Amino acid sequence: MDTRITSETALITPSAGILRARHGWRAKCLQRLIRMDLPVPRSFALPCETVSAIAAGRPLPVEDLRKVFDGGSGLVSVRPSAVMPEWGGPGTVLNVGINDALHAELSARMGAANADAIYLAFVQSYAINIARLDPDMFHHEGDGALSRALAAFEAEMDEPFPQDPARQLAEVLRSMARAWDGPTARLLRQAKGAPADAPLGLVIQEMALGLGPGLCGSGTIQFADPVTGTPRVTGRFRGQSHGTAVGAGAETLYLTRDERGPSLEDVSPETFADLIRFGIAARERLREEMLIEFVVTDGQVSVIDATRLARTSRAGVRIAVSLARDGVIPPEEALMRVEPRALADLLHHQVDPRAPRDLITRGINASPGAATGRIVLTAAAAQAANARGEPCILVRRETVPEDIRGMHASVAVLTERGGTTSHAAVIARGLGLPCIVGANGIRIDLRNRTLIAGGRELREGDEITIDGSSGEVLAGAAALLPPALDDNFTQLLAWADEAGGIGVRANADTPEDALVARRFEAQGIGLCRTEHMFFDGERLPAMREMIFADSPDDRRLALARILPMQREDFTRLFEIMAGLPVTIRLFDPPLHEFLPHDREGLRELAESMDMPLSDVTRRVDALSEFNPMLGMRGVRLGITMPEIYDMQARAIFEATVDASRKGDPVVPEIMIPLVSAMREVELVKTRIDAVASAVRNERRTEFTYKLGVMVETPRAALRAGDIAAHSAFLSFGTNDLTQMTYGLSRDDAGRFMGTYVSQGVYSEDPFHVLDQDGVGELLLTGAQRARRQSPHITISVCGEHGGNPESIAFCHDAGFDYVSCSPFRVPIARLAAAQSAIRGRLTGDFD
Ligand code: PEP
């Protein structure tokens, strides 16, 4: 390959054929700035193929490189120019070309101190980064530092410091090309999403030194706040007093008028006005919020580089929306620029990225947001703290359904065990509480009321901060940013809905959840897990009575006490959802979850049931199962103890009648969990139809309802064709379906998931991101068989994957009707749905 500088290295001009794919983003960006007539110093682009050839050992024609130094300051910089800015690259090398002769000339023009500073900086950088000499030998400072550095170089290399600028440049280019090719750089860029063989271009730029009689110096300027995205001019300017160059006599100025000190705006309003003008032009033409690097020479600005402004998620939303509002980009592009997951950072408090973090330990980031509170080790302690008005964080080995009230009373949850679909994770996401699970590094000592974490001992009552977005547990109260559910957020989601795409419903169990679902504009409730309603105050005793009943009649009696409360729950949900669809799942969990596990709890239960402790213990033992997740739960319970589903169906229908009388007509959707055989559906359907007829007769009114099936077992997916014959809808419960497809307990997977993912056994946690190859195939097969039987059957996903952007894209491409996820993930899902639709239109796929 030809590496001759003249043929391969293009001078960047408005008309040169500079391509991002061939020369990298920086070269392309500089060309755009030049096309805008911004004052960019003479720049050259070395194409990626040449850089690869140099890395492979092709010689560099030193003679040709000499041309780069013609005219100008005699100094050049070399910067990396990867295809994508986030892929990074080797560090910039400045002041290439300085030698004894130029040093003497600069000393005369700008003073020895400045010339020394430039030469010394280059010798040090060349010795360490290019010649790869020991950095410890090049820490020279003070008087004579330059001569000592030059002498050290000569002693180490057995030759004087290279004086030929072209040779210096050749060595710099070779070193940067090789650095990019090295194993560390490959790993680093792969971590940033770049392919291992991603190419690198290089940009050589004549250096503007900032020399002259008037205002001189260098700085950066940005036009939006990187944390909030608010329009605001900030940056820094290191000015050179009395016409001296970068280095000596420097004075830092604020950019805008500032009471803390002098500003560029006051010192040189014309220079400041130029910078603002360039900033506006760059934003409009580069269609992005930029950070501009500049040099000022005698009041004249040179723009030496412009990069995309690094920003937080909340700033990202605000910037994308304001670019679209200003007509710089179309709304669809604004939608595509925001990472859906980033919206989670706007919904909750966040640890301020500028604040210090005292890290104690890490776990799995199970529910986003941040909160500070005092450690409590039991649900009862959480409720007590809440009653005292003290924010608290519930720290448990793992949570169990009885902890629900403790979770409600806490501002965040931390568990030692569990994965992304463990009880703590699912409930916390539903409640919008920051949560970390699987924090293997903590040990809870309930007897001493302490917590050992990261080698420290914390006591119940000590203050910690949970960062559920990053999975970090911090000591003390970290500085938090408030949620940012502002006008920009609302606008972005309004555009998302206009883009169309798969429907988004919420998983909502309580009126509070339903209110959040409405606030985030879910199109309905896709999953109401009714069992959570049974843990509340007076319901638990009735539930336990039902479990202990000896006969169906006794069971019915206990259930009759729960019926009015269930009816009330459903009426409230229907009212809040105001005619939007509500899918209610019939009772699902194994009954033992409602029973106490410890001796004290059993004793209390015996007392409240007025039974001998031995009887209670015997009954509890009888209910225990080896693997309750595969035992008597879901529809199996519904068929074995049909009174439970009868009661629930009655509560749903009575609520339907009540709510329809007061407001919009309600058509409830009833969903049967854990089905694996068509006959299960037939049996339940017959009984529910009978309850519906009874309620119609008693209430002398008509209503309709839809009966559907939750596809959570591999067999249900495979038999979806015949199951569909009896169902108005199918909803894939991908939590259980993943558990059963992998044979992997969702509550225990957290113990080894980290190792499995890091060793590449699984590319991602399959409870978090849908396993498209395995579980996905069951989804596609099930949907296809169901649609062959009933072409218009509604198909959805209501497992946790319903809130995961990649999984939503899969459901969109599969032609499903909607996804349903925790209320706080609804905005993320709405944006992900819009992005899938836009991508589909661009590629001409489905839609
Ligand atoms: C599921 O299994 O995917 C589901 C939504 O139900 P749950 O998480 O309540 O088991």
Ligand code: MG
């Ligand atoms: Mg399930």
